[in-house]
Amino acid sequence: MDVELRGLTKRFGPVVANDNVNLHIRAGEVLGLLGENGAGKSTMMNMLSGLYTPDEGEILIDGKPVKFEGPGDGIAAGIGMVHQHFMLVPVMTVAENVVLGVEPTGKFGYLDIKKARRQVEEINEKYRLHVPPDELIEELPVGIQQRVEILKVLFRSADVLILDEPTAVLTPQEVREFFGIVDTLKKAGKAIVFITHKLHEVLEISDRISVLRQGRITGEGDPKTLTESDLAEMMVGRPVSFTTAKGDAKPGRTMLELHDVTMLDENDDKVLDRVSMTVRSGEVVGVAGVQGNGQTELVEAITGLERVASGKIDFDGTDITYARVRERHKMGMAHIPEDRHKSGMVDSFSVAENMVLNNYYAPEYSKGWAIDWPKVHETAAKYCVEFDVRTPSVFLPGGALSGGNQQKMVVARELERQTKLVIASQPTRGVDVGSIEYIHERLIASRDEGDGVLIVSSELDEIMGLSDRIYVMYDGRIVAEFDNTGGKADRNAVGLAMAGSFEGEAA
Amino acid sequence: MSSGPDLKEVNERMRGLMARTTHGRDDFEDLVIVPLFAVVVALIFGALIMLATAVDLPTIGRSFVALAVGSVGSLSAWSETLTASIPLVLAGLGLGLGFRAGLFNIGAEGQLLMGGLAAVVAGFTLAGLPWIIHLPLTLLIGALVGALYAAIAGFLKATTGAHEVISTIMLNLISYRLLDWLLRQPFIQREGRSDPISKDVPPSAELPRILDFIDVNLRLHAGIFVMLAAVAFVYWMLFRSKIGFAFRASGENPDAANYAGMNAAFIIVLAMGTAGALAGLAGATQVTGVLGRASPGFSAGIGFDAIAVALLGRSHPVGILFAGILFGALEAGGRQMQVSAGVSIDLIGIIQALIIIFIAAPLLVRAIFPWGFRKRTKRVGDA
Ligand SMILES: Nc1ncnc2c1ncn2[C@@H]1O[C@H](COP(=O)(O)OP(=O)(O)OP(=O)(O)O)[C@@H](O)[C@H]1O
Ligand SMILES: [Mg+2]
Numbered sequence: 001m002d003v004e005l006r007g008l009t010k011r012f013g014p015v016v017a018n019d020n021v022n023l024h025i026r027a028g029e030v031l032g033l034l035g036e037n038g039a040g041k042s043t044m045m046n047m048l049s050g051l052y053t054p055d056e057g058e059i060l061i062d063g064k065p066v067k068f069e070g071p072g073d074g075i076a077a078g079i080g081m082v083h084q085h086f087m088l089v090p091v092m093t094v095a096e097n098v099v100l101g102v103e104p105t106g107k108f109g110y111l112d113i114k115k116a117r118r119q120v121e122e123i124n125e126k127y128r129l130h131v132p133p134d135e136l137i138e139e140l141p142v143g144i145q146q147r148v149e150i151l152k153v154l155f156r157s158a159d160v161l162i163l164d165e166p167t168a169v170l171t172p173q174e175v176r177e178f179f180g181i182v183d184t185l186k187k188a189g190k191a192i193v194f195i196t197h198k199l200h201e202v203l204e205i206s207d208r209i210s211v212l213r214q215g216r217i218t219g220e221g222d223p224k225t226l227t228e229s230d231l232a233e234m235m236v237g238r239p240v241s242f243t244t245a246k247g248d249a250k251p252g253r254t255m256l257e258l259h260d261v262t263m264l265d266e267n268d269d270k271v272l273d274r275v276s277m278t279v280r281s282g283e284v285v286g287v288a289g290v291q292g293n294g295q296t297e298l299v300e301a302i303t304g305l306e307r308v309a310s311g312k313i314d315f316d317g318t319d320i321t322y323a324r325v326r327e328r329h330k331m332g333m334a335h336i337p338e339d340r341h342k343s344g345m346v347d348s349f350s351v352a353e354n355m356v357l358n359n360y361y362a363p364e365y366s367k368g369w370a371i372d373w374p375k376v377h378e379t380a381a382k383y384c385v386e387f388d389v390r391t392p393s394v395f396l397p398g399g400a401l402s403g404g405n406q407q408k409m410v411v412a413r414e415l416e417r418q419t420k421l422v423i424a425s426q427p428t429r430g431v432d433v434g435s436i437e438y439i440h441e442r443l444i445a446s447r448d449e450g451d452g453v454l455i456v457s458s459e460l461d462e463i464m465g466l467s468d469r470i471y472v473m474y475d476g477r478i479v480a481e482f483d484n485t486g487g488k489a490d491r492n493a494v495g496l497a498m499a500g501s502f503e504g505e506a507a
Numbered sequence: 508m509s510s511g512p513d514l515k516e517v518n519e520r521m522r523g524l525m526a527r528t529t530h531g532r533d534d535f536e537d538l539v540i541v542p543l544f545a546v547v548v549a550l551i552f553g554a555l556i557m558l559a560t561a562v563d564l565p566t567i568g569r570s571f572v573a574l575a576v577g578s579v580g581s582l583s584a585w586s587e588t589l590t591a592s593i594p595l596v597l598a599g600l601g602l603g604l605g606f607r608a609g610l611f612n613i614g615a616e617g618q619l620l621m622g623g624l625a626a627v628v629a630g631f632t633l634a635g636l637p638w639i640i641h642l643p644l645t646l647l648i649g650a651l652v653g654a655l656y657a658a659i660a661g662f663l664k665a666t667t668g669a670h671e672v673i674s675t676i677m678l679n680l681i682s683y684r685l686l687d688w689l690l691r692q693p694f695i696q697r698e699g700r701s702d703p704i705s706k707d708v709p710p711s712a713e714l715p716r717i718l719d720f721i722d723v724n725l726r727l728h729a730g731i732f733v734m735l736a737a738v739a740f741v742y743w744m745l746f747r748s749k750i751g752f753a754f755r756a757s758g759e760n761p762d763a764a765n766y767a768g769m770n771a772a773f774i775i776v777l778a779m780g781t782a783g784a785l786a787g788l789a790g791a792t793q794v795t796g797v798l799g800r801a802s803p804g805f806s807a808g809i810g811f812d813a814i815a816v817a818l819l820g821r822s823h824p825v826g827i828l829f830a831g832i833l834f835g836a837l838e839a840g841g842r843q844m845q846v847s848a849g850v851s852i853d854l855i856g857i858i859q860a861l862i863i864i865f866i867a868a869p870l871l872v873r874a875i876f877p878w879g880f881r882k883r884t885k886r887v888g889d890a
Contacts, residue, residue: 305765326768335766343766346759353752358767360752370747381524385517394524 008057032206037404050074080153090138143174255452261311286467332420347399387412545865570848577843578836592835598813601785603822609758614675616810617682622653622787630708653787661779665772714796730792
């Protein structure tokens, strides 16, 4: 199936999200779609899947113009979209989720779950998805959940699959498996649109690349001849540096110290097992590890979101083991949360309100019991300019920003404040190359101002590029520590420790 | 970006970001057009129901005329409408504030009863004080008792996780019996009476009628100023104050509120308490402005109608003000409808219920009046 977009335009109030775009999607081909945050990628794909109606222009399927009026129309025409934030029902099984809304029914209209299961199995087999049909969604890792989403659109017999930043939440291993699936789909003659901010991924998997800038297609290219720097320049309009320039760390006093911190989950299993670590002022410490080895819990322990079972946490010489979140915040701890949507922002709050979400009570924003709103608006505008958060106004709801711009909003809020310790969890998730460069610079700037910086990331490149020291977590424990002054840590050794097969050089 | 636009450009961009853009039609549609259509549709359905129950057309016509005349057709109609709206708006403000904080409090009825009774007791026990102290003190005690009563549900939720819907329903039931029992206590019961009825509120604790210089029968009382002040206060609290910010954040995204260091337990108890204070104040204005005493069930379902008012007003103080006046009008007009057209007052209850259904189902209203709305695009599951 071939799909053509002709002259599509979409406006949101004053914002022109898509401006007369033309795009061709062909069967048996992977089209990589790149573009800065807010360039209009998601908007374009939402029009293609029928979720948004274009203001101008038309969509042609195999040469015939079609008109989509609602979300169901896209998939009915064979175009399926997998959104970055999954839309699955956690308490239902895989098979139930897949057939939801298009349930195969028996004679009297009852749900024929056996038939549903069988159909799910068939697709599973055909595209080698390896999804367990009877498991509950909530028990599956993200990578598998994503495949359920893919299964869902295949079940509705989609010939065109739109994948909006599918790899942002995957571990490197899951990315490999995911690429395998994309390959199978392609061979089966499906057309695939793949959106990502990871340039090496587009180069690896796409057959063609289109670049979107400020709502327009500004470049097309052949992945065989292009390099990452070409792509970055096409997207941002200037050369982008992939390595962060930084001098050596000048570590000072101990900012954060964990002694034998242990945390239990609701089944009393250890999710953190006697973790001890230090972060000194003026250094960046990275925590590497395959997702799900206790990094999330480590951050929760440090920031006070979860209670620890035993052990002690000191922040700049003060025992904060049992201190509240607010107290830690007041003492100068910044926290970039790993999942901006879940906890980092309030969708319906304006950009301005989100910019002071955890700082609204501070004296500089207060007038007695009230909030000094003009001051907040001014600050928010300043942060938006500083971090290049693309929004027409600070009064727009945060949820209306593009994914990457939401992330920049959260990062701006945390890094602009006067702090002593920065806890950054997946700080650049969903952010474009240009902004990654800037966020990295700012993290290093925080270090050079004397903050302790702790970075938790599933991107090993990010950890290797920024950290002065690296801890590796495996199964709730710190299994190795590496000195990375001048980037001297051995990437392979770090990788091995992450796999848990090597108890690294204890420092 | 890091390469740094110069200062002038930065200022320019900041000014752009801070310019108040008109919020487009979506808000306007939600806040004004949907409720307006809902009322119209509900009235039409009301007429259809009358038809279905074999009421003839002229009577239907007369009853709608009566509804209009009885609610807004004269000064005395306006006076009745506004008088009825005072407790509805006050209790509705409390409920709306709770909804904003993510609390589905349906205990306004009980809070109103407890607050009202407390005001009556304060009224007659403190008799002798000059009115300038006596009246505010009476209202304040009503609010305080309402707040404490609601705080029980808040406290239960904060400490044990007991859901406020269940606990406030239970507290409502308790309040009915508690009221009956208290009204028979010698301390409260009127001398020489065997039925449950309280002593009278003395004049120095009564909310003065404000239109009696025109006609002594106009019942509108000074509670209307209390109501307007409460609208302003709740607006300030929700949208200007620090604690309101925390209320709203907790209501919209509890995880984010937690992340931001807001104290969930404190917010639950405080929001419940504030809601209860407003419901208690509603009861207090009712007894000091209209009833003059407490008797069993003196709340007359105001606490439940207030839920509808809060929903209809979209939990926005100004919306609640208008919704409360509308419900007050329906009540005043409904009485007239019964008197002059002989139509049952229950029909008003049905119309009120229909309004709520249509408000709660904006898509239905949009489907019935497609030309009234623009096609809208909402942001979904984006990257
Ligand atoms: N519902 C909406 N209301 C207002 N503006 C919107 C809405 N949806 C998108 N926009 C605006 O349209 C522009 C394009 O957004 P879009 O989500 O398509 O970007 P994107 O290319 O997917 O970016 P990212 O890489 O950050 O996800 C942005 O400026 C965004 O703020
Ligand atoms: Mg996007």
